[in-house]
Amino acid sequence: GAGVSQTPSNKVTEKGKYVELRCDPISGHTALYWYRQSLGQGPEFLIYFQGTGAADDSGLPNDRFFAVRPEGSVSTLKIQRTERGDSAVYLCASSVGPGTEAFFGQGTRLTVV
Amino acid sequence: EDKVVQSPLSLVVHEGDTVTLNCSYEVTNFRSLLWYKQEKKAPTFLFMLTSSGIEKKSGRLSSILDKKELFSILNITATQTGDSAIYLCAVKDSGAGSYQLTFGKGTKLSVIP
Numbered sequence: 001g002a003g004v005s006q007t008p009s010n011k012v013t014e015k016g017k018y019v020e021l022r023c024d025p026i027s028g029h030t031a032l033y034w035y036r037q038s039l040g041q042g043p044e045f046l047i048y049f050q051g052t053g054a055a056d057d058s059g060l061p062n063d064r065f066f067a068v069r070p071e072g073s074v075s076t077l078k079i080q081r082t083e084r085g086d087s088a089v090y091l092c093a094s095s096v097g098p099g100t101e102a103f104f105g106q107g108t109r110l111t112v113v
Numbered sequence: 114e115d116k117v118v119q120s121p122l123s124l125v126v127h128e129g130d131t132v133t134l135n136c137s138y139e140v141t142n143f144r145s146l147l148w149y150k151q152e153k154k155a156p157t158f159l160f161m162l163t164s165s166g167i168e169k170k171s172g173r174l175s176s177i178l179d180k181k182e183l184f185s186i187l188n189i190t191a192t193q194t195g196d197s198a199i200y201l202c203a204v205k206d207s208g209a210g211s212y213q214l215t216f217g218k219g220t221k222l223s224v225i226p
Contacts, residue, residue, distance in 0.1 A: 042117070
């Protein structure tokens with residue numbers, strides 16, 4: 001596609017529910033990143049994929065968070081047993097390779113009530 | 114731990130003014146410094162800087178990096194109301210192999226007519 005596409009753009013869920021956030025990177029980009037941005041803060045790194053594998057998941061806050069990229073293109077960020085503190089904008093970015101500039105999607109605003 | 118500090122946190126100027134945004138950083142294995150403009154949710158890529166003293170320029174925006182003093186500036190000349198946004202600075206660390214970005218909190222620029 002022309003740019004990084006994220007769906008849904010907004011998601012409201014009840015505390016304790018499971019959610020999935022989807023990212024469709026720019027075609028041909030092998031590197032894919034997930035970031036989380038809370039109000040008034042810069043984006044914080046969650047996980048990095050190179051191809052199909054999670055090369056660095058050191059930013060995932062706990063084991064309720066998991067992400068996959070089974071075919072090396074679309075990625076899904078999964079959050080189990082959501083908490084109100086998970087409310088944030090979840091941003092996905094992709095780049096041609098790990099050393100090149102990353103392009104961000106529009107993000108998914110997650111609100112846990 | 115990598116760290117990025119941006120100043121000022123917010124700034125209000127009149128159309129036509131020139132502004133300078135500051136970014137200082139600490140990073141273990143510096144690879145590059147990036148500037149993004151964030152309106153609403155998606156950060157939009159502006160510049161990637163890897164070498165000291167070489168100015169990058171795009172229209173009314175320009176940026177330069179000082180790797181000795183560990184800072185970068187983003188200049189915007191003849192500001193317009195459309196420049197109103199949050200400007201994010203980020204550094205890329207290649208040490209962990211993931212090239213993850215560490216962001217500052219951003220500078221919120223408001224340009225008033």
